Amino acid sequence: METSDSGDANSDKKINMVEAEHVDVKSPLSNGTCRRIKVKRVCTRIDPSDTSLVVKDGYQWRKYGQKVTRDNPSPRAYFRCAFAPSCPVKKKVQRSAEDSSVVEATYEGEHNHPRPTGASELPSCAAQGGGSVPCSISINSSGPTITLDLTKNGGGVQVVEAGEAQPDLKKVCREVASPEFRAALVEQMARALTGDRKFTDALAAAILRKLPDY
């Protein structure tokens, strides 16, 4: 699904958890029409002492600004894709107000170029190609498809897919889309993943598999 092509994987920092969320938003154009741009939020757990606000995801980013926002004392960093000057993708990175060890990266738009060479090898559960442990949530608010890749407490994986928006699923969709549910889900996933030895072991194994043989 989308997680593979946008594939923004987190990589070589001290990452314990990755959570992704897709949201399509309408971007008003000058001619009065609305264009859908893809906004994806990725929460990444890093070392609290790491103040760089750099979330490596396989792409090259150029920082063009930093701002302290009202709702969060931590500065928000603004990045543009530096790999392709014409690439419209922007990234905002801000440390979570609740948990300083978590940074939230917000991706706006989609890359119009392939991932830089070697970057696709970066291990991540958000990069489905190399991820043996899916942990991403994809919520397509504009379409019928919901895919939840949830890592359960027991280390197992529960996948719920809705090809069509049936009545019950619509209800579920509304519930899932609610901020309360999302917040609780994020918190639960964070606890489950970071506290799950199997997950960390599997992630480490996946990283090792992806490393070139020297």
Next chain:
DNA sequence: CGCGTTTGACCAGCGC
């Protein structure tokens, strides 16, 4: 010297 980062200034959108 070139490139990337930092940071203050500026601008646009929105609410009152």
Next chain:
DNA sequence: GCGCTGGTCAAACGCG
């Protein structure tokens, strides 16, 4: 209309 806030620009600065 004004003030606040988020987002962007661009000059200054640092590093390799």
